Amino acid sequence: MKRQTENKKRYQQLVKEISPKPHYIKNCTWAFFVGGFISMIGQFIHNSVERMLNLSHLEATNATILIMIFVGALLTGLGIYDRIGKRAGAGSIVPITGFANSIVSPAMEFKREGYIFGVAARMFTLAGPVLVYGITSSVLVGLIYYLLK
Amino acid sequence: MSYLWAFIVGGLICVIGQLLMDTTKLAPAHVLVIFVTLGVILTALGIYQPLVDLGGAGATIPLPGFGYSLAKGVIKGVNEKGFFGVFTGGIEATAGGITAAVVFGYMMAVLFNPKTK
Amino acid sequence: MAIKRIGTQTIKFVNPPLLISTASIVGPKEGEGPLGEYFDKVLSDDLFQEVSWEKAESKMTKEAISLATNKAQLKIPDIQYLLGGDLLNQLIATTYAARDLQIPFLGLYGACSTMAESLALGGILIDGGFADRVVAATSSHFSSAERQFRFPLELGNQRPLTAQWTVTGAGAVILSEKGKGPTITHVTTGKVLDYGIADASNMGAAMAPAAASTIVSHFSDTGFKPEDYDLIITGDLGIYGGEIAIELVRNRGLDIMKNYSDCGIEIFNGKKQDTHAGGSGCGCSAVVFCGYLYKKLVEKKYRKILLVSTGALFSPLSLQQGESIPSIAHAVTIECN
Structure with missing residues (x-):
């Protein structure tokens, strides 16, 4: 038994040596520029709607998020977003457009399984956890804030 | 100037995400969950607000920004409605985004089909 | 006494079964690859005129079996066993092909090892005198495998350098106790x-x-x-x-x-x-x-x-x-x- 675990350990060491490492610098550069670029577009939309529609700062922020989600969903539908993601990695996963991508891609994929169990149920396979942990942690924060206040 | 800061802050948040994925065994879903939760916690601790002030969309467009809105909403909810606000504040502040994600998501899924790679 | 066994894990056939014909169908990407010219059929669309990738995969298996049978100048009823499998849950690609072909069917799951497994068992059936002609067939499809094992196609994720690409393709081999072939x-x-x-x-x-x-x-x-x-x-x-x-x-x-x-x-x-x-x-x-x-x-x-x-x-x-x-x-x- 002990010899077996030792063998496994030695094997995993060998695998580590032979398997290539991710290109950290290249990946991070892509993530930085694409993530930065998406944020900059967000800023541009924010400034534009704030000025043109005479919105308050908070309203403009919310409007920007709506537009960005729409764009992310559309680019996913058109089959463009995954091509950006292949290079950009976190650069296109972390922005809110990536959240839209994580909703549309499974929903589209499972259309053959029907509009209830396919599209609607699968929509949240990836986005569901984000909502669950985001909302739950915000409730915990609210609760602590309420008790301390 | 606001564009430059948005670029830098947004880019750096993504780089942290990339490093998390490349150096650990975390999948994208893990990173997103960590970022949202972190956004909530950092906002509650008053650390995220300065980042939003500096980076604008650079801090609100990446996913921690969603946590930021949730946390800010819940605090506002508690201030206005007391205990009930604990449960309504977060979603109220992010209702637009969540609804947009559901509706646009459904719409695109109905309209388009995935393409083979 | 198992006279055909040698060593601990090996069989040596006494009347080695012949592989009298094969057929292969692949997707567009495989067709563009270095071996493109060797495949019998390269699909231009990997949906293969079907509505789902699972159905497309099943159709590839079915066509590959029919093609291999034709090449050997046999008819489907001449084949006494179909041995094979795929990667999908409950082997749906192969079983739905077997439903249409009506060849006595033994479904096998060995993940990507299924081709050698089918060939081995097919050989055993023939050398053992249980069958004269057997077909071994396996398939996989990038898009049907991806959605079952990994991520949706349009998800913007990165594939690590060690990741592999599931081949879209089906292959069938006719094994026979007589004829010509390896x-x-x-x-x-x-x-x-x-x-x-x-x-x-x-x-x-x-x-x-x-x-x-x-x-x-x-x-x-x-x-x-x-x-x-x-x-x-x-x-x-x-x-x-x-x-x-x-x-x-x-x-x-x-x-x-x-x-x-x-x-x-x-x-x-x-x-x-x-x-x-x-x-x-x-x-x-x-x-x-x-x-x-x-x-x-x-x-x-x-x-x-x-x-x-x-x-x-x-x-x-x-x-x-x-x-x-x-x-x-x-x-x-x-x-x-």
Whole structure:
């Protein structure tokens, strides 16, 4: 038994040596520029709607998020977003457009399984956890804030 | 100037995400969950607000920004409605985004089909 | 007394079954790869005029079997057994093909090792006198496998450098007790091994120990030497898995470096086609064997090869539960005569 675990350990060491490492610098550069670029577009939309529609700062922020989600969903539908993601990695996963991508891609994929169990149920396979942990942690924060206040 | 800061802050948040994925065994879903939760916690601790002030969309467009809105909403909810606000504040502040994600998501899924790679 | 057994894991056929014909159908990407010209049919659209990728995969299997049967100048009712499988849950690609073909069916699951497994069992049926003609068929489809095992197609994620690309393709081989063609002479059945690799995007590394173990057992059971083979080809270890397997076999005192290759490496041009570590899937060793290797054997470019199909026996569920990836490899010796 002990010899077996030792063998496994030695094997995993060998695998580590032979398997290539991710290109950290290249990946991070892509993530930085694409993530930065998406944020900059967000800023541009924010400034534009704030000025043109005479919105308050908070309203403009919310409007920007709506537009960005729409764009992310559309680019996913058109089959463009995954091509950006292949290079950009976190650069296109972390922005809110990536959240839209994580909703549309499974929903589209499972259309053959029907509009209830396919599209609607699968929509949240990836986005569901984000909502669950985001909302739950915000409730915990609210609760602590309420008790301390 | 606001564009430059948005670029830098947004880019750096993504780089942290990339490093998390490349150096650990975390999948994208893990990173997103960590970022949202972190956004909530950092906002509650008053650390995220300065980042939003500096980076604008650079801090609100990446996913921690969603946590930021949730946390800010819940605090506002508690201030206005007391205990009930604990449960309504977060979603109220992010209702637009969540609804947009559901509706646009459904719409695109109905309209388009995935393409083979 | 099992007179056809030699060593611990190997069978030596007394009346070696003949492989009288093969057929291979692949998707567009495989058609653009280095082996494109060897396949019988290259689809221009991998939906194959169907409404789902699962149906497309099933249709590929069905067509490959029909094509191989035609090439051997046989009719479907002449085939006495269909042995085969695929990667999908409950083998739906193969079973739905079997529903239409009405050949007595034995469904097999060995993940990507299913091609060698079907060939081995087909050979056993024939040498044992249980059948005259058997078809062995396996398939995989990038899009149907991806949605079952990994992520939606349009998700903007990055594939690690060790990740492999599931081959879209189906291969079928007709085995017969008489006729013309290369023969299967030996079969080495593998054991399930697990060296604790839990990374589903590094399956080559998960499967390499199984491949190495089967190869080593094959040589010790048969007394063959690596030089006896023109080619020792694993199923889908990919670039890094292949490297690890060579190393593991070398540690056991055998050098297979010179005549080693891997179906997953042969089928794609990794750099141009962005497939990272190489091809994978049941279809990978199936189409490389049915398309490329079989033709080389018939042309006598290769006289004797060892096909070692490798399979990673995990499910998305077992991975989520934190289990590592067990794997298996089966080896068949194929000689032209």
